[in-house]
Amino acid sequence: MARMTAQGSGSARPTRQKRQQQIVDHVLAKGDATVAELTELTGVSLMTVHRDIAELADRGILRKYHGGVSAQPSTVFESSSDFRLHAHPGEKGALAREALGFLTPGMSLMLDDSTTALALAKLLPQVGPLTVVTNYRLITEELRAADDIRLILVGGEYSRTHDSWIGLSALEMIKSFSVDVTVVSTSAMTSEMTFHQEQEIVAIKRAMREAGALSVLLMDHSKVGRSALHRLDPVSSFDHVVLTPPVEDAVLADMRKLTDVRVVGTGEEQVTE
Structure with missing residues (x-):
């Protein structure tokens, strides 16, 4: 029964692809966001958000910095095409x-x-x-x-x-x-x-x-x-x-x-x- 409950609650959460798109849309709209802000936005764990950010940064969509993520350009990094x-x-x-x-x-x-x-x-x-x-x-x-x-x-x-x-x-x-x-x-x-x-x-x-x-x-x-x-x-x-x-x-x-x-x-x- 506990397993069924866990599966039921997990199915209500957005998929990884939808969650990452939610993160990207939020950061593109604001320019940057903290990890805590994205954790609250997505409703998943801090570790999961960190994994999402790392993957999005590896794909060149967002840029990581200490404690958050940005879409804004700097003198060293250009912002993404998106x-x-x-x-x-x-x-x-x-x-x-x-x-x-x-x-x-x-x-x-x-x-x-x-x-x-x-x-x-x-x-x-x-x-x-x-x-x-x-x-x-x-x-x-x-x-x-x-x-x-x-x-x-x-x-x-x-x-x-x-x-x-x-x-x-x-x-x-x-x-x-x-x-x-x-x-x-x-x-x-x-x-x-x-x-x-x-x-x-x-x-x-x-x-x-x-x-x-x-x-x-x-x-x-x-x-x-x-x-x-x-x-x-x-x-x-x-x-x-x-x-x-x-x-x-x-x-x-x-x-x-x-x-x-x-x-x-x-x-x-x-x-x-």
């Missing part, structure tokens, strides 16, 4: 609409694994025939049914954190291309330098920029005035930088000494030249 998808969607849409102005039918285009590039990918069928090269799974899903898009996927080692293909084979494939336009984003920038937390991603993004005859950097305002562990490329190495406000006037003035910088609003505001 978290970035929900951050600043209006600003990414504005950046994407501005980036359309650099494209014409028949062009070849390389897009990185940023969610800002994904926002642009959603608009590409408006342009007409294009060849798109990308290492981001979500961009391939977005464009695979678009009739006018010739889609080339960069292969390599799959990263669950970034939901993209990276590594040496991906890097070599990117270096084999020469495209009309490359559009990328990254984690942080100052008025003179761009940054990313992971050296492997730095190599991929740098190779993408070098593969484009024209390079465009798209950055929402939350990334400006910050740095991360690894230097990516100088601001001057990009042909165009597109930002969303607010950006300090002094920072804009310094950037504009180095390259073309445009500031776009999230509504119907005009581009600031």
Whole structure:
């Protein structure tokens, strides 16, 4: 009888998959959470929550720290693709609409694994025939049914954190291309330098920029005035930088000494030249 009761009470608990999804949804919504908070949320033991957190961290979905877990980026760790998808969607849409102005039918285009590039990918069928090269799974899903898009996927080692293909084979494939336009984003920038937390991603993004005859950097305002562990490329190495406000006037003035910088609003505001 005791065994039947235990089985009955256990069946009322969420499955491991549903419990872990509950944890992920909660952390993505809040940015971070303590172990005690997640234990109360799920109704399971502290040890079970620790196992769930360890597995989710190994899969690159969440990041562990002492006493809790986070989806937020730091100077050392980038946030997961799932978290970035929900951050600043209006600003990414504005950046994407501005980036359309650099494209014409028949062009070849390389897009990185940023969610800002994904926002642009959603608009590409408006342009007409294009060849798109990308290492981001979500961009391939977005464009695979678009009739006018010739889609080339960069292969390599799959990263669950970034939901993209990276590594040496991906890097070599990117270096084999020469495209009309490359559009990328990254984690942080100052008025003179761009940054990313992971050296492997730095190599991929740098190779993408070098593969484009024209390079465009798209950055929402939350990334400006910050740095991360690894230097990516100088601001001057990009042909165009597109930002969303607010950006300090002094920072804009310094950037504009180095390259073309445009500031776009999230509504119907005009581009600031």
